[in-house]
Amino acid sequence: MKNTILIFIVLFMAATSSYSQKTEANDSIASVHTLPDVTKMGLRHEKLRINKLETNVSGIRSVISPLGEGDPIKWVQNLPGVTTGADGTTAFYVRGSNMGNNLFSLDGVPVYGYSHLFGMTTIVPQSAMQNVSLTKGGFDGKENNFTAAHLNVETRTPVQDRQSSVGLNTFLFSAESEGRLCDGLTYLVSARISPLTWEYRAVRSSLASILGDLDDFKAGVGDVYAKLHWDITQRQQLSASVMGSIDDYSFTRNVDSNESMGWKNGIALLRWQFVGNRTEANVSASYNYYCSEQKQDKVFRGKENHLSLLSSLKEATVEADGKTRINENFKIGYGAKVKFATFEPGQVASIRNKSDVTLADAFVQGEYVIPDRLDIKAFARINHYSNKQDDSKYTDPEAGASIRWSPSKHFAVEGTFDRLVQYYHTLEGLPVGWSLDMIVPTVGYVAPETSLQGGLNFEVNLGHHSLSVGGYYKTLDSLVYYKYAQDLFSGGMAAWQDNVSIGQGKSYGCELLYTFQNRDFYARASYTWSKTDRSGFEDINDGETFHARFDRTHVLNLFGQWKDFSAAFTLQSGHWENGAPKVYTMHVIGGEDWEALYFNGVNNFHMPMVIRLDLGYQHTFRTGSLHQELNFGICNVTNHFNPFMIYYDADKESWNELSLLPILPTFSYRILF
Secondary structure (H helix, E strand, O other): OOOOOOOHHHHHHHHHOOOOOEOOOOOOEOOOOOOOOHHHOOOOOEEEOOOEEEEEHHHHHOOOOOOOOOOHHHHHOOOOOEEEOOOOOOOEEEOOOOHHHOEEEEOOEEOOOOEEOOOOEEOOOHHHEEEEEEEOOOOOOOOOOOOOOEEEEEEOOOOOOOEEEEEEEOOOEEEEEEEEEEOOEEEEEEEEEOOHHHHHHHHOHHHHHHHOOOOEEEEEEEEEEEEEEEEOOOOEEEEEEEEEEEEEEEEEEEOOEEEEEEEEEEEEEEEEEEEOOOEEEEEEEEEEEEEEEEEEEEEEOOEEEEEEEEEEEEEEEEEEEEEEEOOOOEEEEEEEEEEEEEEEEEEEOOEOOOEEEEEEEEEEEEEEEEOOOEEEEEEEEEEEEEEOOOOEEEEEEEEEEEEEEEEEOOEEEEEEEEEEEEOEEEEOOOOOOOOOOEEEEOEOOEOOEEEEEEEEEEEEEEOOEEEEEEEEEEEEEEEEEEOOOOOOOOHHHHHHHHHEEEEEEEEEEEEEEEEEEOOOEEEEEEEEEEEEEEEOOOOOHHHOOEEOOOOOOEEEEEEEEEOOEEEEEEEEOOOEEOOOOOEEEEOOOOOOOEEEEOEOOOOOEEOOOEEEEEEEEEEEEEEOOEEEEEEEEEEOOOOOOOOOEEEEEOOOOEEEEEOOOOOEEEEEEEEEO
8 A cells, every 4th residue: 555645745745754654565675038928839940869958948848747837857857868857847867967067057057956836946047038958968178077968958038128027837936027228237136936835734634634733834945046238249258147046844753853944056157258250268267056955853762852854055157169161161169167166965964075176178169060961070178176175186187089071961979988987975865866865076996987889870861850879888987875875964964975885887778769740740759778777886786897877777758749738658667776785874963873774686676667647738828018937737647646766764773765756737927027
């Protein structure tokens, strides 16, 4: 028997308290940038290839999501080469890499805590988006400090005519204004806030039997985005933007148990751009702040325990890059970047774990193009990393190349090669896509992570039909595995260097992408067959090979949209739960340690497959001078339970199976004036 949480708030309680019954299924478990006219939202502009997939905001709007409006990561999760973590959240894994090996950026600036509302969506408001791209291979020289994929969200330039909008979806209120301040200077301001606390209190009495011992819940969730854009001349532009977000949750089960958690982001970007006849140049400076905090007051085994765990990352970056066209076929790119960062992960009491690091890189890239026939690109980059905490230094080369040949307008073949290095590591906790994972720097014996990848793809384009088929092979080295990943509130994070294991990985697979589009109908089918493993981790299977987290052999995603109606279907193989074949010592700062047997072995508990059907309806219309957009939908129409992990409940001292997304009606409404 499985208990299922029927409202979103209780989903979170499930992950931190007493969600489900003890599992007994397996003996191995021990006890031109303008705001699109809302009446033309169906105009989708996409460029979908196996290695780089791009869409505009109209493609994002059509995605069916729990919030009733599209989201970049929900779009990504339906593409080939991508598997998910917890169903319905923002966790995504690309070509066998860990979730923390991906880069999520906003106008090129990394966003380290991009999830909102427990992973239901991202912090970037849809009204600020222009284009979204996911690159999995054939990278550019200016992209660095990741080893899997780059998801980049580009914001739009504010319009000249002043206009405003207000919106409401399942869990967020929003408001936006933009327009011209003076000649050449425009602005855009967007703000969102969640009524989650009020929604919870409105349904609490009617769901008392489901809420169990949950006594109270509070949520402070919101974000603000603002941008100024100045057209200095026809060739020069200057923009300044800021982004801030907060997710703060607290809940009480009884007088002996109070818990809270949250994360914050603060981003500022100043960018100058120049476009000449033969040369393009970009110069930017940015500041990035991210922190997460977990607090817990509870009585465990008769003793009162208090845990306060804080992690933060502050980063300042200066970069410049450009391109020069040598002739009509050849152009060269170049650039350099310097990051100054301060890490303070796992702060408990007087433990600070402060690290000041510097990461500098320089690259050169060449591209030779014969239009519609041949595109050859290659880059070389050198990175220098230093950490003052232990005086560790690394100098690492990176390189990549791609070649695309089109013997005819209907057929193309593409090959890629990439060697990438990553200096920031993510200690992944519960794999639900929340921004609670602790980000740590390369330090001591925790060396930079590396990946080596090659791929070959074939494309066929016949009018409305497009088909891409390809394969890849990837090796990964110096991967970080955090021993206490299953314990969300663990004081062991304060000594994270002592609780990680280093190993290798390997992944290979085939990917297929088919699209069809005409005036009224759009369809997309993606399929991935892959095998991914890990090895060399001393604490898991004595260093022998085992399944990687969320190694799903088969992933099938189907999406169709006819006029205002849309449907999405996903079928994913069940993954294997793995753990050290010994006991874990569970830590509570200032309290009693106890032992919990996680698994008796590895590769021995197979989770069920993921099956989900989503339906949506999107309608845009005018009422006088007002433009309006209305979305209805149902996520997980069949109410299929998709368990994604087994976790240890410290309160009940038992193992539980966890599912997150039940059947969920969605709604969003936006009006522009």
